[in-house]
Amino acid sequence: MFQTTIQRPVSAHGVGLHTGVHSELRLVPAPADAGIVFRRSDLECFRIEAHGSNVARVSYATSLMKQGVLLSTTEHLLAAIYSCGIDNIYMDIDAIEVPILDGSAEPFMQLLDEAGLRKLRRKRRYLKVLKPVEVVEDGRRIGIYPADEFRVCCYVDFPHPMVGQQEVEMAVNAESFRQVLSRARTFCFEADIEPLRAMGLIRGGSLDNAIVLTKDGVLNGPLRYADEFGRHKALDLIGDLALVGLPLLGRVEARKAGHALHTQLVGSLLSDTTAWKITTDEPVVRNRPRFEERFASARAAD
Numbered sequence: 029m030f031q032t033t034i035q036r037p038v039s040a041h042g043v044g045l046h047t048g049v050h051s052e053l054r055l056v057p058a059p060a061d062a063g064i065v066f067r068r069s070d071l072e073c074f075r076i077e078a079h080g081s082n083v084a085r086v087s088y089a090t091s092l093m094k095q096g097v098l099l100s101t102t103e104h105l106l107a108a109i110y111s112c113g114i115d116n117i118y119m120d121i122d123a124i125e126v127p128i129l130d131g132s133a134e135p136f137m138q139l140l141d142e143a144g145l146r147k148l149r150r151k152r153r154y155l156k157v158l159k160p161v162e163v164v165e166d167g168r169r170i171g172i173y174p175a176d177e178f179r180v181c182c183y184v185d186f187p188h189p190m191v192g193q194q195e196v197e198m199a200v201n202a203e204s205f206r207q208v209l210s211r212a213r214t215f216c217f218e219a220d221i222e223p224l225r226a227m228g229l230i231r232g233g234s235l236d237n238a239i240v241l242t243k244d245g246v247l248n249g250p251l252r253y254a255d256e257f258g259r260h261k262a263l264d265l266i267g268d269l270a271l272v273g274l275p276l277l278g279r280v281e282a283r284k285a286g287h288a289l290h291t292q293l294v295g296s297l298l299s300d301t302t303a304w305k306i307t308t309d310e311p312v313v314r315n316r317p318r319f320e321e322r323f324a325s326a327r328a329a330d
């Protein structure tokens with residue numbers, strides 16, 4: 029397996045979910061071993077690597093910070109890039125926050141389609157998990173375990189008639205991400221809107237970029253999937269796992285987790301150097317069934 033980047037620069041623009049600040053995002057090809065790197069184009073292209081060592085505040089979104097320079101709401105863009113197997117890319121942004129677009133990762137997938145994929149002449153390096161690492165906190169938990177491919181299992185349980193218990197379990201690759209997760213949008217509860225606004229958050233939030241749950245229904249339906257909430261949480265999880273900095277060979281299980289727990293897991297994993305190794309060995313791919321079949325059986329088993 030060789031490292032990849034994109035073929036050509038592409039761009040999009042929109043407002044940030046939390047700041048409401050308008051920004052232009054430009055994706056630019058990067059050389060081998062450059063990694064996945066944000067650049068603040070309004071600050072002389074100041075570089076912030078998408079890496080666990082740069083995680084800053086984490087509450088309703090994941091923010092990176094390096095030497096006091098902040099970049100917010102990285103998870104949906106990173107989920108698309110990481111799932112598509114892009115090893116090297118520059119993400120130039122001329123403001124503090126990644127545009128939210130429609131609240132899902134679909135617009136980023138379209139952007140990556142437009143950019144095209146380019147193979148580089150350097151072997152891909154994987155981070156292979158060797159032993160379990162877990163983070164547990166108040167009935168929420170997340171763990172990563174050895175596996176021959178990158179898999180996620182994400183379980184959510186919200187006390188709301190439209191949500192309840194939802195679970196997604198799948199091997200992550202460009203195809204599975206596109207079909208199962210990429211279109212799932214972010215969501216919030218109507219009752220949380222005023223408190224969040226009072227905290228200075230969701231200033232760019234609107235009915236065009238988030239599903240709003242009322243007391244017993246959805247304000248701006250229809251949903252794209254009946255279990256869109258669980259799927260979006262899995263999307264968020266993958267976007268945060270991108271902060272490992274290399275493609276993962278491991279299985280991640282998240283139960284009622286969120287950005288804080290996701291990024292704590294990344295930090296715990298990276299700091300325990302006996303829990304993983306970096307390898308260029310190809311992952312073992314046994315006669316794997318197509319992901320749709322596995323996904324269908326996982327759903328049927330719910």
Ligand SMILES: [Zn+2]
Pocket residue numbers: 103104214260264
């Ligand atoms: Zn999200």
